[in-house]
Amino acid sequence: MTKKNKVNKAWVNRHVTDHYVHMAQKDGYRSRAAYKLLELDEEYHLFRNAKVVVDLGCAPGSWSQVASQKVGKLGLVIGLDLLPILPINNLNFIEGDFTETATLNQLIEMLKGNKADLVISDLAPNLSGVKGVDQARISYLVELVLDFSINYLKTGGNAVIKVFHGGDFDNLVKTARSTFEQVLAKKPNASRSESSEIYLLCRNKL
Numbered sequence: 001m002t003k004k005n006k007v008n009k010a011w012v013n014r015h016v017t018d019h020y021v022h023m024a025q026k027d028g029y030r031s032r033a034a035y036k037l038l039e040l041d042e043e044y045h046l047f048r049n050a051k052v053v054v055d056l057g058c059a060p061g062s063w064s065q066v067a068s069q070k071v072g073k074l075g076l077v078i079g080l081d082l083l084p085i086l087p088i089n090n091l092n093f094i095e096g097d098f099t100e101t102a103t104l105n106q107l108i109e110m111l112k113g114n115k116a117d118l119v120i121s122d123l124a125p126n127l128s129g130v131k132g133v134d135q136a137r138i139s140y141l142v143e144l145v146l147d148f149s150i151n152y153l154k155t156g157g158n159a160v161i162k163v164f165h166g167g168d169f170d171n172l173v174k175t176a177r178s179t180f181e182q183v184l185a186k187k188p189n190a191s192r193s194e195s196s197e198i199y200l201l202c203r204n205k206l
């Protein structure tokens with residue numbers, strides 16, 4: 001068996017035995033990632049009073065499913081991804097690259113002059129395997145999300161942003177702290193321990 005096949009087999013094994021994968025199948029979520037957001041919401045009430053939510057890097061859509069359930073029909077949920085997704089009730093979806101101005105303009109247009117109460121970003125770039133290149137890509141996306149939050153999040157609004165340990169982590173936290181009253185680094189139980197992902201919980205935009 002080649003090394004790649006061994007890794008794939010290990011992934012499949014882990015996937016079929018994963019508790020959160022089973023829960024997602026049972027609860028009708030498109031991915032186990034839903035439980036990361038649900039867990040953060042349970043502790044920090046992210047969706048309390050949230051009517052306008054922007055979900056960046058939303059495919060296949062489990063965070064958008066959660067957001068659309070939480071805000072209900074009267075809310076506005078906008079999801080954006082490079083990849084197409086199957087429709088979700090109450091979700092306004094943009095297929096595009098968040099790093100491109102044309103996509104950002106589409107997003108701004110969809111906000112119809114509103115600012116968001118909550119920005120959730122699970123954006124993760126395709127990795128090249130070259131550490132320096134990947135860290136730069138990740139940092140760039142997080143910087144863009146912070147920039148978007150500075151301009152399009154209401155005062156008092158919250159953001160959840162996926163970052164990765166290493167690289168520019170300290171600088172990104174520093175930037176977030178200059179924009180939000182409180183910034184916490186959280187690793188939900190549903191996030192795999194072997195993944196270096198961590199979520200910045202940015203509360204109360206100044």
Ligand SMILES: C[S@@+](CC[C@H](N)C(=O)[O-])C[C@H]1O[C@@H](n2cnc3c(N)ncnc32)[C@H](O)[C@@H]1O
Nearest residue numbers: 033057059060061062063081082097098122124
């Ligand atoms: C971990 S997945 C998101 C999972 C999602 N939160 C869910 O619950 O289903 C990360 C997503 O980020 C998207 N992505 C990465 N770079 C992007 C970019 N520049 N613009 C838009 N989407 C991007 C990927 O296509 C991928 O679908």
